[in-house]
Amino acid sequence: MAELIRTNQYLSIKGKVAVITGGASGIGLATARLLLANGARVVLADYNEHAVQNKAAELDQTGDQVAAFALDVSNQEQVQALFEFTQQKFGPVQLLVNSAGVIGPNKPTLEVDFRDWQRAVAVNLDGTFLCCQEAIRGMSQAGYGRIVNVASIAGKEGNPQLAAYSASKGAVIALTKSLAKEFSNLGIYINSLAPAVIATPMNDATSAETLAYMVGKIPLGRVGQPEEVAEIIAWMLSDACSFTTGQCFDISGGRATY
Numbered sequence: 680m681a682e683l684i685r686t687n688q689y690l691s692i693k694g695k696v697a698v699i700t701g702g703a704s705g706i707g708l709a710t711a712r713l714l715l716a717n718g719a720r721v722v723l724a725d726y727n728e729h730a731v732q733n734k735a736a737e738l739d740q741t742g743d744q745v746a747a748f749a750l751d752v753s754n755q756e757q758v759q760a761l762f763e764f765t766q767q768k769f770g771p772v773q774l775l776v777n778s779a780g781v782i783g784p785n786k787p788t789l790e791v792d793f794r795d796w797q798r799a800v801a802v803n804l805d806g807t808f809l810c811c812q813e814a815i816r817g818m819s820q821a822g823y824g825r826i827v828n829v830a831s832i833a834g835k836e837g838n839p840q841l842a843a844y845s846a847s848k849g850a851v852i853a854l855t856k857s858l859a860k861e862f863s864n865l866g867i868y869i870n871s872l873a874p875a876v877i878a879t880p881m882n883d884a885t886s887a888e889t890l891a892y893m894v895g896k897i898p899l900g901r902v903g904q905p906e907e908v909a910e911i912i913a914w915m916l917s918d919a920c921s922f923t924t925g926q927c928f929d930i931s932g933g934r935a936t937y
Contacts, residue, residue, distance in 0.1 A: 691918035693718030696769045698761065700752050700810060701779035703730040705879030706829060709905035710776055710912050715744060717913065720769045724748045724761050726779070752779045752806025753798075762813045774916045775814040775826045777807040777851075783843035785886055796843045803847035804854070811858055815867060824867040825916045828855045829908075832875045832931045840889060848873075852927045859925030868924040870915045875931035877903045898933035 697714050701707035702723030711721050715738060723738075725731035728749035735747035746768050750757040765772050783799025784791045807828050818824025833841055834848030855871040862869065876882060876893040885893075894902060911930055914920055929935040 689713075689717045689913045689917040689919070692774070692913065692916060695719045695773045695916075696765065696771060697721045697774035697776065697916070698724060698765055698772050698810070698814070699776040699778060700724045700750075700806065701777075701829075703727050703734050705778070705881060706874070706877060706905045706908045706912075707776065707778035708734060709909040710778065711738065711745070713906075713909045713913050714774070714916070715739070719774065720744050722746045722748055722761070722765045722768065724750055724752075724779070726751055751802075752777075752810060753801035755809050758806075758809040758813055761810075762817070766817075771817045771821055772814050773818070773821070773824060775810060775824070776829070776912060776916070777810050777827070778829045779806055780829065780831075780848075780881065781844075782841070782881055782885055783847070785840055785844075785889055787840055788842045791842065799843035800847045800850075803844065804850045807851050808854060811854070811869070815858070815862060818867045819862065819865050822866040824865075825920070826858075826867070826869040827912050827915045828852075828869070828871040829912075830855070830871045830873050830927060832873045832929075832934055835873055835927070835935060838889070838893065840886075855927065856925045863924050868915075868920060870920070870924060870926050870928065872908070872911055872915070872928040872930055873935065874903060874908055875934045877905060877908060879905055896934050897931065901932065903930060903932060 697719045699707045703725035731747045735745045739745035781802045784795040830851040831848040833845040837845045859869040
């Protein structure tokens with residue numbers, strides 16, 4: 680595909696404080712780059728401490744616009760510490776992108792160890808809930824906020840041999856709709872998106888058979904790029920998204936059927 684052209688077009692993002700989980704790679708990192716290009720200040724949060732520190736340094740050696748924070752999103756105390764750190768570093772969180780996620784067990788359901796199921800749900804669903812909960816505390820006081828939860832086309836349609844991933848991402852979509860309706864009167868817009876398979880490190884753990892199955896269902900006939908996903912996320916975080924909340928946007932190369 681042709682190289683994607685990026686421009687600074689999300690003017691309302693300038694000066695905003697953003698937290699991005701899963702920020703050391705893939706969709707999270709691509710989103711961070713785009714938000715920085717539009718003048719945001721960003722805290723990259725990721726389970727991989729070494730990677731997140733390195734990426735933050737690459738993006739901003741001065742530390743004036745980017746900071747790194749290592750955490751397990753399923754740990755409530757660590758999530759609270761992330762938002763306290765951001766408050767002290769840059770100020771109140773105005774933008775949140777929940778991009779942290781794991782594929783979880785990629786095997787027949789009858790062979791899935793329950794502990795592996797629990798871990799996938801803890802990261803994909805519990806982590807999203809905890810970050811939303813903490814962000815909304817501050818956003819409610821400010822009367823402003825934008826949250827984007829990265830779900831998956833698997834959460835709409837289900838993928839075979841990915842029961843935990845599909846179920847947890849479906850729950851993220853439902854959580855988004857619930858929170859959006861609860862907090863819409865406080866100036867907080869909460870949306871999600873459902874990517875099909877995207878060229879990210881997370882899919883390195885996906886079997887070749889499952890990957891081929893997923894790509895085979897995409898009418899455009901290719902995987903998506905993180906930069907393509909970042910564009911729709913940036914729009915949802917901007918004030919241009921002014922009459923839409925609780926929505927799950929498709930970015931699946933035409934795979935989505937509803």
